[in-house]
Ligand SMILES: Cc1cc2nc3c(=O)[nH]c(=O)nc-3n(C[C@H](O)[C@H](O)[C@H](O)COP(=O)(O)OP(=O)(O)OC[C@H]3O[C@@H](n4cnc5c(N)ncnc54)[C@H](O)[C@@H]3O)c2cc1C
């Protein structure tokens with residue numbers, strides 16, 4: 001593939017010099033196979049180059065990440081016969097953040113006979129993403145979704161069943177069919193364990209070397225190709241070099257750039273951002289999803305937010321009091337004084353309107369002074385009618401563990417009074433730029449799962465991240481990586497190559513630099529301040545003025561960080577503070593990239609809501625003439641404005657329509 | 663609220679450890695136990711002292727990372743994980759004792775962090791269905807009764823935290839092994855390897871230095887996912903059948 005080196009910025013911005021005007025054509029080649037949409041993947045597989053079975057063991061592949069994407073990829077690649085090294089920062093591969101997904105996984109099985117099809121799942125996903133995703137990738141995703149369910153069943157994933165023994169489905173937002181497969185409220189856990197078990201089997205077979213408590217530090221690029229990585233052992237602090245033929249990053253999302261999110265505490269941007277520093281383009285970083293149904297913030301001490309699965313919206317109804325400042329208890333407010341605002345505004349999708357739309361509607365109601373709870377930053381999610389209709393037992397069977405979790409955290413009983421919920425940061429559509437092969441612009445570096453940008457455009461539909469992670473890992477990467485290995489003549493490299501030495505020295509210097517500061521403020525305090533700026537200025541509503549302000553304040557915070565962060569201890573031992581500080585340092589730089597992206601994209605689309613661009617009823621106003629492209633940013637140095645490469649999005653099969661759920 | 667924490671401090675695997683008294687000040691009842699430790703750690707770091715190390719990640723009771731013995735009980739006073747324990751369950755002014763999981767098979771790495779990789783090795787020895795990616799038949803070809811699916815789900819809800827081991831006076835991992843063996847053994851997909859799986863996993867458990875089960879039921883009492891010790895009887899039956907069958 002050809003990638004032009006990013007040229008000079010086309011238009012410069014007063015405060016920082018980033019390209020906030022029109023981007024330039026980048027020559028980014030997405031390598032989409034020719035032919036009709038429905039045949040592209042089949043054709044790719046028919047035309048791809050293969051590696052002889054006995055030669056496979058001569059290739060080494062490093063897979064960073066053991067979530068759905070990384071775990072499934074590492075297991076499948078090892079099954080094919082490749083030598084695989086698998087890495088995760090947790091103490092066990094099983095604890096990857098995918099374990100926390102609750103609600104379910106989509107697949108176009110049409111078991112319910114309700115009109116589902118590959119085309120419909122494809123269309124829902126493209127439309128859900130507000131027409132900012134690549135047609136060909138999304139179609140393939142819908143196509144392989146069916147194989148995922150079969151594969152998981154074969155592994156023993158205990159999906160929910162009907163009485164007749166058939167697989168059960170539930171509905172999720174943004175769709176009018178029932179295509180979501182689930183395991184109670186622990187779907188992510190069960191799918192992750194399936195992948196983890198497949199991976200464990202390969203460890204046992206000697207084809208995967210497992211490295212847990214091991215953090216990615218840097219990418220090693222030799223002759224323009226990804227040829228290895230540097231890692232840090234979290235227990236001994238030791239930096240290690242790993243040489244390989246292919247590097248796969250499946251390191252998940254960067255939600256904690258907002259500090260508070262539904263993500264695990266260790267989720268980070270470090271792996272993808274450091275690859276970005278080495279030349280990998282970062283696509284659509286400002287496309288971040290705010291999930292409508294989370295337990296509201298209760299105070300400044302809070303370290304994370306808890307999601308209440310979207311599946312609850314199958315039976316729960318969302319409302320606020322009709323009148324401002326109505327402080328009666330919810331049970332005392334009669335129906336005619338309640339505003340079921342999603343049902344009112346979006347009658348055909350009702351409580352199952354997509355996430356970006358539902359979140360904004362909740363924010364609007366609260367901004368209007370009709371929010372509930374002590375802070376006024378919450379809306380009700382009410383099961384009264386469902387309990388009356390179906391009985392408490394049925395509701396307990398469907399959502400028991402979620403109700404318990406809510407009761408545990410808030411000390412309130414959701415069977416008796418409605419839950420209080422508020423939107424929270426949940427998912428990152430943005431990620432490393434990849435082509436149809438899921439390869440970044442650095443040959444040999446692949447990105448899978450939430451770490452790439454590929455399938456969800458400007459907004460992801462519920463139950464589609466699990467689908468994408470497993471599609472990438474089980475069914476796409478094993479093919480495209482094989483094709484890469486077969487079509488490139490890779491010279492052997494050793495870890496004493498200068499590029500390894502340089503990358504290791506670079507990693508060491510970054511750690512030493514943090515340890516040298518010896519300041520007075522914990523990494524956590526900086527993290528919280530960063531999160532506040534990003535949430536306020538680059539959260540649910542964004543404006544030119546706010547983003548410009550963020551771009552002034554972030555460099556100041558970064559500077560203060562490097563002058564006053566406290567990282568006690570050494571780099572040669574288990575050091576939680578050091579670990580957190582390295583993540584925060586990368587988030588600080590990355591936050592600026594997000595704001596640049598949000599500022600440059602002078603339109604509203606999906607989760608990216610620029611207050612300057614809305615219809616009279618408050619709906620997002622897209623600008624297809626000027627912004628129907630992927631923004632792929634190139635790194636220019638710390639504190640330097642990034643450069644923008646645009647990959648135009650060409651729609652040959654769907655009509656770019658105003659996205660309506662009314 | 664204010665507390666005096668008595669925390670196990672240990673520099674690394676090879677250094678001796680000891681309890682250290684550390685004050686926790688200005689704590690709110692709505693804080694989670696780990697948020698309380700965050701505040702204490704911020705204070706320690708502001709003084710240039712090493713923070714208290716502990717494992718944690720999801721902070722919502724599902725990843726199985728968090729693993730503290732609080733006042734002698736794995737995961738503390740309430741049912742659920744450490745990260746789901748709230749300060750409202752403690753009395754203002756109380757002394758709180760915080761220790762790591764204690765078991766030969768889980769050596770301490772630093773302070774409250776232990777090495778639980780023995781659990782991974784147990785799974786590696788057989789905790790799966792041997793099926794490669796690709797070629798699976800349609801998911802509905804194999805009907806599975808709702809009740810069976812529910813029971814399988816009950817057992818596969820295990821989060822692999824290791825509280826069962828920490829609670830057991832023999833440091834036995836029987837509940838952990840029983841949960842996985844039963845999950846797969848209940849399902850038709852898991853039948854072909856049912857015996858060999860039970861055998862391999864129990865043997866690995868023994869090799870890793872976990873103790874025997876003497877029916878104390880401490881494991882069940884602390885399991886955050888309420889996995890029943892009855893599954894251990896099922897494991898015993900599977901194991902005896904496997905150990906007795908010459909073919910396996
Ligand atoms: C609470 C919650 C509920 C959700 N529910 C659903 C749902 O119902 N349906 C749905 O479709 N989606 C859901 N999602 C989204 C979905 O869970 C994630 O998008 C998806 O699981 C991501 O998988 P992944 O494999 O890409 O990354 P992850 O599962 O996050 O895995 C990342 C891996 O990379 C490793 N790693 C990360 N950084 C480094 C580093 N620097 N060095 C070394 N290793 C590293 C980690 O150790 C881990 O193994 C939910 C998300 C959340 C937060």
Ligand code: FES
Pocket residue numbers: 717718719720721722723724725726727728743744745746
């Ligand atoms: S931190 Fe994940 S279970 Fe407690």
